[in-house]
Amino acid sequence: MLILGIDTSCDDTSCAVVRDGRQLLSNIVSSQTDLHAKFGGVVPEIASRRHLEVLIPACSEALEQAGVALSDIDLIAVTNGPGLLGSLLVGVGFAKGLAHAAQVPLIDVHHIAGHIYANFLGETLPEFPALNLVVSGGHSELILMESHGRFTVLAETRDDAAGEVFDKVAREIGLGFPGGPYLDRLAEKGDADKIPFPLPRIRGSKYDYSFSGIKTRALLEFEAGDKTEEFKRDLAAGFRKGVVDQLLNPVEELIRETGARSLAISGGVAANMLLRRKSQELAAKLDIPLFVPPRELCTDNGAMIAAAGYYKYQMTGSSRPQKENLLMECSAGLELQSWGEDI
Amino acid sequence: MKLSGDTGTKTARVLAIETSTELLGVALVDDTGIRCEFTVIEPMIHSKMLVPLYIQALETVGWNPEDLDCLAVSAGPGSFTGLRIGFAIAQGLAFALDKPIAKVPTFQVYLRQCASYPRVGIVQGRARSQTVCALYEKAAPEAAGDSRTRSGFDELVPPTAVDSNRFLDYLGGTPSLPVWITGDAAEQFSKMAGEAGIEGVRPVDTHLRLPVPGILGLIGLEMFLEGNVVDASSALPDYYRKSQAEVVLARKAKKGGRVD
Numbered sequence: 160m161l162i163l164g165i166d167t168s169c170d171d172t173s174c175a176v177v178r179d180g181r182q183l184l185s186n187i188v189s190s191q192t193d194l195h196a197k198f199g200g201v202v203p204e205i206a207s208r209r210h211l212e213v214l215i216p217a218c219s220e221a222l223e224q225a226g227v228a229l230s231d232i233d234l235i236a237v238t239n240g241p242g243l244l245g246s247l248l249v250g251v252g253f254a255k256g257l258a259h260a261a262q263v264p265l266i267d268v269h270h271i272a273g274h275i276y277a278n279f280l281g282e283t284l285p286e287f288p289a290l291n292l293v294v295s296g297g298h299s300e301l302i303l304m305e306s307h308g309r310f311t312v313l314a315e316t317r318d319d320a321a322g323e324v325f326d327k328v329a330r331e332i333g334l335g336f337p338g339g340p341y342l343d344r345l346a347e348k349g350d351a352d353k354i355p356f357p358l359p360r361i362r363g364s365k366y367d368y369s370f371s372g373i374k375t376r377a378l379l380e381f382e383a384g385d386k387t388e389e390f391k392r393d394l395a396a397g398f399r400k401g402v403v404d405q406l407l408n409p410v411e412e413l414i415r416e417t418g419a420r421s422l423a424i425s426g427g428v429a430a431n432m433l434l435r436r437k438s439q440e441l442a443a444k445l446d447i448p449l450f451v452p453p454r455e456l457c458t459d460n461g462a463m464i465a466a467a468g469y470y471k472y473q474m475t476g477s478s479r480p481q482k483e484n485l486l487m488e489c490s491a492g493l494e495l496q497s498w499g500e501d502i
Numbered sequence: 503m504k505l506s507g508d509t510g511t512k513t514a515r516v517l518a519i520e521t522s523t524e525l526l527g528v529a530l531v532d533d534t535g536i537r538c539e540f541t542v543i544e545p546m547i548h549s550k551m552l553v554p555l556y557i558q559a560l561e562t563v564g565w566n567p568e569d570l571d572c573l574a575v576s577a578g579p580g581s582f583t584g585l586r587i588g589f590a591i592a593q594g595l596a597f598a599l600d601k602p603i604a605k606v607p608t609f610q611v612y613l614r615q616c617a618s619y620p621r622v623g624i625v626q627g628r629a630r631s632q633t634v635c636a637l638y639e640k641a642a643p644e645a646a647g648d649s650r651t652r653s654g655f656d657e658l659v660p661p662t663a664v665d666s667n668r669f670l671d672y673l674g675g676t677p678s679l680p681v682w683i684t685g686d687a688a689e690q691f692s693k694m695a696g697e698a699g700i701e702g703v704r705p706v707d708t709h710l711r712l713p714v715p716g717i718l719g720l721i722g723l724e725m726f727l728e729g730n731v732v733d734a735s736s737a738l739p740d741y742y743r744k745s746q747a748e749v750v751l752a753r754k755a756k757k758g759g760r761v762d
Contacts, residue, residue: 205747248586255553256596260594260599
């Protein structure tokens with residue numbers, strides 16, 4: 160089965176072709192970073208306009224690179240939330256028109272489920288139950304997956320997402336946009352022990368995250384500091400370690416408690432070098448297999464949507480009439496639900 | 503009107519998509535006229551209902567999607583999100599069917615609807631600072647200037663992104679009164695005029711204040727027969743206004759960092 164995956168949830172326009180949910184044939188991502196850089200953040204209206212400009216070129220290229228025609232496609236999977244509503248509407252609208260005219264079934268995919276399924280693109284698949292750490296500019300969640308499409312959220316952030324605080328602190332220090340990857344590279348050269356960021360205590364919750372406190376502290380440290388390159392490096396290193404320590408802190412206990420047999424990390428922050436190293440160490444210590452997607456599948460992409468769409472379609476979609484599929488709606492704040500429970 | 507051809511049976515078939523305002527509409531048009539027209543006035547349902555609505559239209563008339571020669575899409579000015587929903591769906595459909603798109607200027611649809619009025623102002627957009635306004639006057643029958651529109655109007659003020667207060671001031675100072683106002687802000691704008699003591703600014707009849715898909719389709723068919731169409735990949739809305747973020751940034755740059 161050939162799946163065309165489409166994601167326009169934020170500021171990347173992506174189309175990809177995947178075979179049977181595992182084999183990546185093409186993955187085209189048209190980044191809008193340059194457009195938004197001068198505003199210091201993503202401008203929803205500009206993002207939506209650009210999605211519409213580049214969707215057909217991205218889709219044509221994805222088909223061409225995969226060496227297939229639109230008429231070969233068996234399923235179209237598209238992100239319908241969460242994300243920027245105006246952006247989601249473009250991808251979903253395009254997918255609907257395409258699916259109707261090409262007479263191909265259409266399936267909706269939750270963006271977080273997509274990130275999780277980036278780890279299912281490959282030869283070896285995570286074994287269930289799998290503990291997923293999904294970390295991006297919009298999300299920081301620990302999600303247990305007992306089988307395909309069964310999601311239980313065990314921990315989430317109370318305030319900012321990890322990727323969001325990386326970007327904000329990077330912007331304040333005067334790094335590029337989006338700042339997370341710049342901060343990561345700067346931190347590689349710093350001493351994380353010079354300015355330590357201890358774990359926050361979150362009242363009433365055992366596993367939840369909170370990143371707004373350490374973000375504020377980093378901003379205050381920067382204001383008070385001498386702004387030399389060495390200081391910036393050490394601040395970046397200490398702050399990065401603080402975020403990563405917190406992200407991995409509940410993992411050991413949760414793996415024991417849930418009996419998880421694999422640990423999988425996904426989302427844009429999964430490209431963070433320290434998070435990759437530390438999670439490797441942790442997985443080795445716990446003697447559990449670790450799954451982290453290659454960098455290009457950490458950030459938003461259509462391939463992960465195609466992969467998730469494939470499994471979801473097997474579980475829920477194949478008997479649903481196309482007319483129902485075409486009534487698909489988008490939601491900026493869509494909640495993650497196990498497949499089969501949202502019908 | 504028939505497409506050139508020996509058989510004489512080939513006709514052009516157009517699917518019209520109207521999403522520029524809170525009115526969601528689809529129509530099927532061929533050389534016999536408007537064969538089918540469905541409209542719903544309800545905000546926030548366009549994305550969900552557009553495809554099912556045009557499928558219903560196609561089934562009602564008995565056309566297959568492959569039978570279509572062209573899609574006609576309301577190109578703006580209008581709601582940014584609304585326009586994009588129409589274009590995104592039309593792009594997907596036209597790309598898969600390999601059919602062209604006629605970008606029909608939304609204000610031409612208003613004018614065709616309001617052809618019986620001697621002078622027509624269009625005020626699109628309900629937020630006063632985010633309106634697009636235009637002014638037209640019925641042309642003398644023999645005149646055929648460059649600014650002549652499809653519906654026999656002369657363009658006195660082309661579609662312009664301007665605060666509706668300023669447009670009202672402009673109207674108050676011109677001899678172009680009385681004027682009949684259409685557009686989704688027609689009623690609101692006419693009230694503003696009344697409150698400002700400017701006489702002769704009145705809304706057109708209620709049923710003419712939103713663009714309808716049948717008229718859109720008729721203009722789209724004309725454009726198709728003229729060859730005035732684009733590929734799906736270059737079919738984009740004409741927004742007429744920049745995003746608010748760009749406006750603010752430009753203002754900042756102009757005033758050396760001060761934003762008012």
